[in-house]
Amino acid sequence: MKIKFSNLGSIQETELDLRPLTVIIGPNNSGKTYLAYSTYGLWQRAGRTIRIQYVSNNLKLNQQGEGTWSLTIDNDLLDLFIKDAEETAKNFQGSALESFFQDSSRKLFIKTAFKIMISRQEVENAIHQLTQQKAFSLMGGSSIKISRQDNILSFKIDSEIEEIDTSANNSLTDLFDHLNERIILSFILIIKKLLFSNAFPFPAERNAFINTYKMLANRRYKLLKETQRELFSSSSSERQLDLLKEQGDIRYPQPVEDFLDFLSEIELEEIPKTNSSNKNEFQKLADEIEKQLQNKNKTNLKPTKLGGKEIKVLVKKGLEIDIYNASSSVKQLAPLLLYLRYRASKGHFLVIDEPEMNLHPESQAKLLEALSILVNLGVRILLTTHSPYIMAHLNNLVNGNHENPEILKRQSSSLYLQDERAFLPIDKVSAYEMKDNKLVSLNDPDYGIRWDTLSDVAVDIQQKFFEIYEAGQEKADETEE
Known part of the structure; x- marks a missing residue:
């Protein structure tokens, strides 16, 4: 790519x-950070957005029988994903880019443009990954079994489900009147997710934010942040924007905000217990990093007395210290260790x-x-x-x-x-x-x-x-x- x-x-x-x-x-x-952040933004958008009308006009399933459809894998299908990525990159400009970088000058990215180039082989690889899965979810709650023979993909609705209830998603029902179109949309979104899987940014400011993310991620901050982001992407007056700026500088580029959300979301999750016998390869790698780079000091999330969680560092048996009292190197590695323990996944x-x-x-x-x-x-x-x-x-x-x-x-x-x-x-x-x-x-x-x-x-x-x-x-x- x-x-x-x-x-x-x-x-x-x-x-x-x-x-x-x-x-x-x-x-x-x-310009290294600009390149890194822009790549992150493009990757996010390419995995999440889809031009529904474009897909419905260019991709059709063949119904083989009751609850069974087929799709031919040809250059037209592969090129659909290539053109979709190109269109996504083309639209990442103007107000969308200003909002992403929170550029209050509105001048830095006036002429900025991007192009994503993926190959047919990369799309083929994503389709192959999908066929290795036993089934995938159909939008609306059902599941589809998929198989491939030569260049033909076959889709079959779970035999236990005779009728698909579309009432849970009226907006999609309005856009797609037929079940096969819903299968197409689900198929497209999954392939796009395989091509552009979940992305996680680790900004250079992570050492400071690991100490302050709780304060920055509280409800008031999020409301102000979202309001201000909307102002950047709307036609609101300059006066409104200036008033918000005077209330305090709460603007960060999207990757920094997403990093703060990553820390907050991990803290709010139910953390499964692990031991040496059930750790996955990512968790074992986290242990090795602590052994080799932190003198065996362990970084982890621990419950607080009031029911929340906080990052603690075990420096020796019976002594855990707060992350803000840890060395700068421990703070630097903490986000990566949290990712490996609670988020990491192939792709x-x-x-x-x-x-x-x-x-x-x-x-x-x-x-x-x-x-x-x-x-x-x-x-x-x-x-x-x-x-x-x-x-x-x-x-x-x-x-x-x-x-x-x-x-x-x-x-x-x-x-x-x-x-x-x-x-x-x-x-x-x-x-x-x-x-x-x-x-x-x-x-x-x-x-x-x-x-x-x-x-x-x-x-x-x-x-x-x-x-x-x-x-x-x-x-x-x-x-x-």
Whole structure:
């Protein structure tokens, strides 16, 4: 999947090849966060929106018998999803983009435009994923069993259900008069969800927000936030907007607000009890991160006396401290650990801005290995970074021998986590440098990942040492004379 960006901040035009792991390195104020946030926004919209009239006019089922329909998988079907993604990107502009970024100037994104490019093979892969499921839910409460033979998909309503009750969703009933059209809509939405699954943003401000999310997410804040967001996307007067701004700055870009909602929603959920025997692979990875990066200090949600929950850090037996009294590195990792314990699922998409924040260089390398394992568990990740350690170690992780498991196992003994799942094939990784206001690919088929953004700085600093030293020696020689 590729995304084209035009007139985004200082970026005139550039293209991003979004792979299971995508890494962008570059200097401050070069547009990395704009790219990451825009990708998140596009991904969200592509997975949630659908042009119903467009679908109903371009996709028809063939009824084979009572409760059974068929659909031919051809280029027209595959192209429907491709064109839908293109249209979604095209509509992510103007007031929609102003609202997303909460741009009060209304000037930053006037000329900004995006294009999503997905391939027919990616759509084919999503359809294949769907056929591996036993059934999927039909809008209205029933279930559909799906099978595939060659290029024909067959849909069959659960045999126990003779009549579908559409009264629960009158709006869809008005739009679709026939059951087969409801099946089409359900099918389209599920494929789109497989192509663009749930996304989770981890903004650079996460360390501060992990301390204050309760206050920021209270009911009054949410009401004000929603009111102000509506003002940005409506024709309300500038006077109304100015009045809200004077009441206090409560505006955040959508990814930051969604991050706050992520923290609040996890806290409100019923948390199932886990033990060593029933932990999934994501929860086990959270344990490993705590062992390797937090000196075994455990971050978790704990019930409060008044019935709520709060984030606590177990530093030793019998001593739990509040998250705001924990080290900056523990606060930095807390959202990721909460995600792994209570949210993580195959197919998700994480957008992480500067994962290296507050971490020692060795911890940065360890975290990259953990994130690579997460990619191999089926989670797509986009990172922006300033870290030379992450880029240097990324090159190590794409140089494993995936053709020979025994060699890969031996190679893993040189990794910090000593887990061969941290190795990624080069075709699963795309790495970029932000240079001259555009993305420059660092992927090298012969070498792996070639990067120089910060290595050049290291060389420059070393050169300055020699210049300073030599100038000092010249002055000393003059004094002696």
